[in-house]
Amino acid sequence: MRIVILGSGRGSNADAILEAQQTGRLGRARVVAIFSDQPEAGILALGPRFNVPAVFVDPAPFKTKLEGEGEARFIAAVQAARPDLVVLAGFMRVLKPGFLTAFAGKIINLHPSLLPSFPGLDGIGQAFRRGVKFAGCTVHGVTAEVDGGPILDQAAVRVAPGETLESLSAKIHAAEHALLPVVIARLSEAENA
Ligand code: GAR
Numbered sequence: 001m002r003i004v005i006l007g008s009g010r011g012s013n014a015d016a017i018l019e020a021q022q023t024g025r026l027g028r029a030r031v032v033a034i035f036s037d038q039p040e041a042g043i044l045a046l047g048p049r050f051n052v053p054a055v056f057v058d059p060a061p062f063k064t065k066l067e068g069e070g071e072a073r074f075i076a077a078v079q080a081a082r083p084d085l086v087v088l089a090g091f092m093r094v095l096k097p098g099f100l101t102a103f104a105g106k107i108i109n110l111h112p113s114l115l116p117s118f119p120g121l122d123g124i125g126q127a128f129r130r131g132v133k134f135a136g137c138t139v140h141g142v143t144a145e146v147d148g149g150p151i152l153d154q155a156a157v158r159v160a161p162g163e164t165l166e167s168l169s170a171k172i173h174a175a176e177h178a179l180l181p182v183v184i185a186r187l188s189e190a191e192n193a
Pocket of ligand 1: 007008009010011012013014043089090091092110111112120121122123137173176
C-alpha cells in the first residue's frame with residue numbers, strides 16, 4: 001500500500017509512521033512521498049532522514065483552504081506518487097471537492113480530540129478549557145464535512161488532576177504517535193487481504 005503524507009508542521013506523526021515502517025510495524029504500507037504547504041515545515045526534514053521524497057508544494061492563492069491553482073498543484077503532485085492512501089498528519093488546510101474527488105475514499109486524517117467533540121482548530125485547547133476528564137485523538141476518513149468523516153479508531157487519555165495544557169498536549173501527542181501507524185498497518189492488511 002503506497003502512502004502519501006501531507007503535513008504543515010513539525011512532522012512528529014509522520015516521523016512515527018516512518019519509524020514504524022523502519023521497524024516493521026507498518027504492515028504492508030510504505031511511505032512513498034511527503035508533501036507540505038509550508039516551505040519551512042519540520043516535516044520536510046524527514047525526507048533525507050528516511051530517504052523519502054519530501055517536497056513543498058505551493059498552496060497559493062488561499063490561506064486556510066486548498067482550492068484553485070494550489071489545489072491543482074497538490075492534486076498533480078499527489079497523483080504522480082500513485083497513492084493507495086493519503087494520510088493527513090497535521091495538514092492545516094481544509095480540503096475542497098477537487099482534491100476530495102481525485103482521491104475519493106483514500107484520505108484519512110488525524111485529529112487531536114475525541115471526535116465528534118472539539119472539531120476544528122486547537123482540539124486539545126478546546127478540550128482542556130472545557131474541563132473534560134478524558135481527551136484523546138481520532139483517525140477518521142475524510143469527507144467534505146471538516147473532521148466529520150467516519151471514525152476509524154480513537155485513543156483516549158485521562159486528564160489527571162493538576163494537568164496543564166502542556167502536559168495534556170504531550171499525552172495526546174504520544175497517543176497519536178501510537179495510534180496512527182497502527183491504523184495504517186491495519187488498513188494495509190485489509191487492502192491486501
Ligand atoms: C497533530 O496533533 C494533529 O492531530 C494535528 O496537528 C498535529 C500535527 O503534529 N492536526 C490537526 O489539528 C488537524 N485539524 P505533527 O506535525 O507533529 O505531526
